Amino acid sequence: MNRDIYLSNSLGGRKEKFKPINPKKVRMYVCGPTVYDDPHIGNARPLVVFDILFKILKCKFGNSSVVYVRNITDVDDKIIEGAKQKKILINKLTTDITKRFNEDCDYLNCEKPSFEPKATENIPLMIDMIKILIKKNNAYENNSHVYFDVSSFKDYGKLSNKNVDQLFAGARVEVSENKKRPEDFVLWKPSLKEEPGWDSPWGRGRPGWHIECSAMSKKYLGDTFDIHGGGRDLLFPHHENEIAQSRCANDNKSLSNFWIHNGFITVSNEKMSKSLGNIYKIKDFYKKYNGQVVRLALMSTHYKQAMDWSDDLLLQSQKTLDKWYEHQKKPEGKVLIPDEDLNPLYDDINTPGYISNIHKLYDKASKGSDKDKEIFTMACNFIGLLIEPKSKWLEFKKNILEISEEEILQKIKDRNKARDNKNYELADKIRNELLDKGVLIEDKDDKTTWKIK
Template identity: 45%
Template sequence: MTLIHLHNTKTRTKEPFKPIDPQNVRMYVCGPTVYDRAHLGNARPVLVFDVLFRLLRHVYGDGAVTYIRNFTDVDDKINAKAAQTGRTIRDICDETIDWYHADMDSLGAMRPSQEPRATEWIGAMKDMIAGLIETGNAYAAEGHVLFAVESYQNYGKLSGRSIDDMIAGARVEVAPYKRNPMDFVLWKPSDADTPGWDSPWGYGRPGWHIECSAMAYELLGDSFDIHGGGNDLQFPHHENEIAQSKCAHPHGEFAKYWIHNEMLQVEGKKMSKSLGNFFTVRDLLDQGVPGEVIRFVMLGTHYSKPMDWTDKKRAEAEATLRKWRALLADVAPTGVDQGLLDTLADDLNTAGALTKLHAMAREISANPQKDCFYEKGVMLASAQFLGFLSDEMGAWAEMPDVDLSVLAQKLAELRETAMQTKDFSGVDTLKSALIGAGIEVRMSKTGVDLEPGPNFDPAKLEALS
């Protein structure tokens, strides 16, 4: 069996993954707040944990892994959008969830086992809040319920912060009803124009942090294997989840392993609207960037490092995937390469796994006379295991009805004629057109070789046919 190792944020070490129950491997990942399109950074945890989901299913069995990713559909940003547009909150959330599914599907991400909506679990949240009040870990004040941070002695352990440091670093105005500046909201009041539910503490709605704790407990139990998300959630969201969950269910472990992915940059800079480099997944798809290409670029960087989206990487990924699809067009998948699995199992090393695929492609291409049918099948199975080269993802890569070998022969004949007439205008015209279409033109004494380059645009070849 492939042995998985993961870097556990909780222990700050890379550890062998030993599930609580190998027949029931459980993972929870924080999902989106559904008020607008998912930006490119939102796609990174989706793809990181999609690969981990695939790996866990491969090792323990498809039916032995449960992956939960929630939708936050009660939030002040959603309320503000409803007030601004005059639309209902339900309508906005339903539309946004449909967008999210369509965009993430286009990246080849598998749907999680379950995708609970926060509003479906309000009762469970109220039950957990009531229990925390009863044990003295939370208190009601002025229509709010707050978690008493000082009641949990390990608060700050996940992120490596002390309560004193967090208080000293706080720059927010402290509400007068808080006993401690770090106490956080479990329940807050709602007015007549804001979504709310009846509760022992008045008409209101849950705070953000209690959502994931309640849903994780109801769907995965008081102890489960993996909790994941972006490292921007490590504090305060995940820290607060641990505190309230451990106090609500002191005999449980909550999450055994914590996995956090780093953030995304664009051309070396933080993505932001003020810099003009902010875009959504849908923006890229509408610009003609294939979802498979976005996935390739994303997985080319280890999840623990900042991922820099660049146009150069996009072009290289597109060229690579075209080559691989052409190379493996005549085979069926066989078995996933064990070396690739071992690489991936070493703390989800997707960049190393892609390097393995590059090596396979070079080996196959270097032996054109050898029957590489089996090797091609292994490469295809390995690529598809990572979410690439499936038929569903490949429509973008379909070549126009232009044969590069025919164009290469045509250029060779023009050159042969030009050698006699000394008129190379025809050669230069065709060569320029090929280069303009992103074709690398190599001319030697032995002939002409045409190779799609990083900026290959097959549509520009149609006029040459």
């Protein structure tokens, strides 16, 4: 496809034409999970958003020309805390949560990134980077801690539009005695005996909260790459600090040319938080909804917007997919999605606009030829929907039903007997009984079929 991709760049705050440094190697880094607790629906949003961006980039530049890196942060104070609370070993917690994270990715039908590096497997790189920062006077050691000296980096605050003087004037930040200034942030800190630690020039310790992304993005994507993504909340301080570290260590003008941030998921218009108890874990949806339902729900709002999560949203998505599955037809041979239908995705990943186009393609498919059905299905497949066969979709629904298929068929027999005898009262009663159990009966021609409501 010839048309250009446009993306909203947080750095600068406007929508820009996307131009990769090297079209034969488009590079994207997305901040992955810190594996300390089960992933929730808020974590799911960037997974799906950047999965779609990955697909768009591959469509534009070619499958083998896009490198997507998503890290796993498996060393962090929250992990230490979480393991303590659950009274399990740190290693057990991180492997368990990483496993669950991968299950969630499969459930949501997200493609595997090109690389999924773990922080703990790249500690030496972080130590090297910290060494460089100290050597260049961008960092200082004090009492086994190493801090980044924010005053040494002129562009600090440029990404998040923050003025350092104002930012820390009130000092709501905990000021450590070891820091020179409150805005400085930790690169390395000492570990207690029972805490995970690695030997370093500053003693046994562990890395700070931001350095892992700087080290791993450099390893896989180089000093400057094309896209860096993550949730809005990472904009400050995480991404600001990443930029400071990387640019000082690498001595260059840009870490990533594009910064993309997805909005939050709220519940009843409030941010999900543990204290409010309004967290929806992804695995909580496994039983009730096919992963595609959750995926479509996540795509129903533009990624930049906040989105309010509700049952109604899921039910609507379920209904839409039910309808769409009626005309699913696996493409045979090469089928192209018309450019004009693809347009919204190229314009800042406008998934709701694209979904609207799918509805139009559906209309055509429902009245048109097999080819139309194939185009429609292809359009769904592009954003990770309707890939699994209809039989599987129906099977999932059957499995969550509380009534067996035999019982249903028996009830239908009973009802049809009643109908033959013109005992419509009884027939309607049976139908309503089934409806209460979520089974909908349809009389078509001479045959009675059933489906899940």
